[in-house]
Amino acid sequence: MTSTRGRRRLYGVLLAALVWALPLPAVGQESASPPAVEELESPEGISSRAYRSELERAWVEGGSEPAARAAAARKRGLELGFLSIETPARALLLENGSGPELSNGRLAVMLAPRLPLAHVALARTLWEEGEYTGAAFALWDALVAIPRNLEASLWLGGSLLAMFAAVVSGASLVFMVLTGLSVGRVAAHDLGDLVSRDMPEFARVALLGCLLLLPLWLGEGLLGFGLGLFAAGVAFGTASHRKALALAAVLLVLGLYPLARFAGSALLALETDAVALAALSVATDTESPAELSWLERFEDSDPLAQHALAVRARRKGDLEDATARYTRLAEVRPDDAVVLNNMANLRFLSGDVNGAIDLYERAQVQAVSPVLLFNLSQAYGRAIRVEDLRATLERAQAASPALLGELSRPGDANLVADLPIPPRRLRQRFLSADTGEVFAHALRAPVAPGWLGRGWPYAAGAFAGVFVLMVAVSGRWRHSGTCMRCGTRLCARCHGTVWSGHMCDGCHRLFQRAETTNAKMRMTRLKELRVRERRRNQIGDLLSFAVPGTAGLLARRPDLAYVAIVLCGWVLVSAVWRHGVVPDPLTLGVAGSLAFLLTSAVAAVGYTIVLAVSLAARRNL
Ligand SMILES: [Zn+2]
Ligand SMILES: [Zn+2]
Structure with missing residues (x-):
């Protein structure tokens, strides 16, 4: 299911980490032969001093020790607007020889707190060192980092939604089959009476069986078969059967249509919008030449492409190009706090302090950000506006003391920090890029290959029509x-x-x-x-333990039966898809499987409780 585009990006991410992890020649010393990967990166033969960004320069020139390089990269990363610096973190995790692994793990987490993989690697080394509590906490941090990582959260959210869609639709069908079977004998008898009262029992059962198999023969698949049993359940069941069947039908249609589509749009999010994907690569400093050319193609028509190119220019140290791009962007988005802040930073660096203050003040009307307040305080400091400086620093301190501490630590009067392309904006772009219909169709095709699978109005209309018809006619004969x-x-x-x-x-x-x-x-x-x-x-008793849902039906509690089937389905599906529905975008490690395992454990406990309640209800009949 993963496309070439998404996979190419993964290769780019890995290649960047590999390049950063390679031992590089000492600074100032001309190397006789440039490292092989540099050649790979630039076939035209750019010298080994050509860095892809200022961040890479900080990392490589930061020193020979991983700790010094990480500190240099972290400081530069803050300045260049990185929320989480993934490439050096990955490089540290790849580097096993140059330092104690534990300290590498801690440094990776410090650099990329939003990368679940870094927390997982730390947990593993802590476990190997015998620090089991620390390892458990690190694993927990990995889980907490998932929603804050765009790729990880899209993958996990998409996988969970796909699993939920599969479970509710599958469970609803199983419930319809079990309910239909539980009223099967009565239904077969009454149906036989319509033909002849002398009809033997087996002939009646065969007649009902033929009717139920008719939709399958007509090409309506399992959904058509489920519809027939749904009709039998509504016609011959009690009021509580009807309520549970109506709920199952609603969830079945929801699962096969909108839920499957949402899942598809999250899972295939990274495949459809090439500009957004390229912008994401810029945001993680892993863009490829192909992605760059996408951005350049759309720089005039798509503000996101222009924004990504501005960020890239700033990171390459081309302040003139960055200023020109931010200025053009500000014409389209005059109230964008990120654009205003980053433009103000460029003015500040060029020495136009008053121009910078003007832009910072305009930006802070639009959004409250400790980074923005820190930058404004730096500008006030340089303009020697002491009173404004003190008040702004107080506000920044109140907004985020930890971040302010980190920004102030270098004691650099020239340090101003960029704001990143908002992850929320990228997420919205990705989620609106794909309708998810391709995935939803793939999920639906084996269950609903016919007319019922054409669209939700067909399936919803069929179930609603059958329900109303069966309720209307079931009172017309003595059951x-x-x-x-x-x-x-x-x-x-x-x-x-x-x-x-x-x-x-x-x-x-x-x-x-x-x-x-x-x-x-x-x-x-x-x-x-x-x-x-x-x-x-x-x-x-045997059936209650062997077939989920039977306990509830035998206790005349169809609601419990349905819940039991859903919970059991979740346990099954999360075991089958324990590595996700599509391959993990190399951001989670075991954190993804751990998340599925946790939901599976909760579902298993829930199933046990529902089974116990159903068995107790049957004893009290
Ligand atoms: Zn009797
Ligand atoms: Zn009869």
């Missing part, structure tokens, strides 16, 4: 029943009048009017019935 004591068929049409739909004449006499029966024969009959009852209970 046959079964004796609760001996299992005899009770039918007013076949046996003249029956006085109860639940107990035959013989059993009524045996239990309610014992004086009219022969004592010896009564004892024999009661013994037979007790044996039958015990056998029925044993089979019921």
Whole structure:
């Protein structure tokens, strides 16, 4: 399911990390032969001093020790607007020889707090060192980092939605089948009466079976088969059966249509919008030449492309180009706080302090950001506006003391920090890029290959129509029943009048009017019935444990049956898709499987509780 475009980006991310992890020649020393990967990066033969960004320069020239390089990259990263610096973090995780692994893991987490993979790597090394509590906390941090990482959250959200869509639609179909089967004998008898009252039992069952298989033969697949059993369940079930069946039908249609589409649009998000993907690559400093050419193609028509190119120019140290691009962008988005802040930073660096203050002040009307306030305070400081400086620093301190501390630590009067392309904006672009219909169709095709699978109005209309029709006609004939004591068929049409739909004449006499029966024969009959009852209970217990949902139906609680099937389905699906529905974008490591395992464990506990409640309800019948 992963496309070439997404995979190419993954290769780019890995290649960048690999380049950064390679031992580079010491600064100032001319290398006789440039490293091989540099050649790979630039076939035209740019010298080994040509960095892809200022961030890479900070990393490479930061020193020989990983800690020094990480600190230099972190400072430069803050300045260039990186929320999480993934490439050096990945490089540290690839580098095993140059330092103790534990310290590399900690540095990776410091550099890329939003990269779940870094937390997972730290957890693994902590575990190997015997620090089990620390490892557990690091794994927890990995889970917490998922929603803050765009690629990881799209992948996990898409996978969970796809699993949910598959579970609710599958569980609804299974529930319809079980409910249909539970009323099958009564339905078969009443249907047979329509043809002939002398019809033998097996012929009645065969007739009903043929009718139920008709939709399959017509090419409507499992959904059509489910619709037939749904009709039987509504016609012959009780009011609580009907409620649970209506809920199942609604969730079935929701699962097959909108939920599957949402899942598809999240899972395929990174495949459709080439400009947004290229902007994401710029945001993680891993853009490829192909992605760059996409951005250049759309720089005039797509503000996101212009924004990404401005960010890239700034990171390459081309302040003139960055200024020109931000100025053009500000014409389209005059109220964009990110654009205003980054433009102000460029003015500040060029020495135009008052121009910078003007832009910072315009930006802070639009958004509250500790980074923006810090920058403004730096500009006030340079303009020697002491009172404004103090007030602004106080506001920045209140907004985020930790971030302010990190920004102030270098004590650099020239340090101003860019704001990144808002991840929210990228997420919206990605989610609106693909309708998800391709994925939804793939999920639906095996279940609904026919007319019912054409669109949600077809499926919803069919289920609603059948429901209304069955409710309307089911009161028009006397339903046959079964004796609760001996299992005899009770039918007013076949046996003249029956006085109860639940107990035959013989059993009524045996239990309610014992004086009219022969004592010896009564004892024999009661013994037979007790044996039958015990056998029925044993089979019921066996089915309750073997087939999810049976316990609820036997307890006459269809609602519990449906919930049990959904929970059991979740346990199954999360085990099958424990590595996600599509391959993980190399941002999560085991954190993804851990997230699925946690939901699976919760579902398993829920299933056990529902099963226990159903068994208890059956005992109390
Ligand atoms: Zn009976
Ligand atoms: Zn009959």
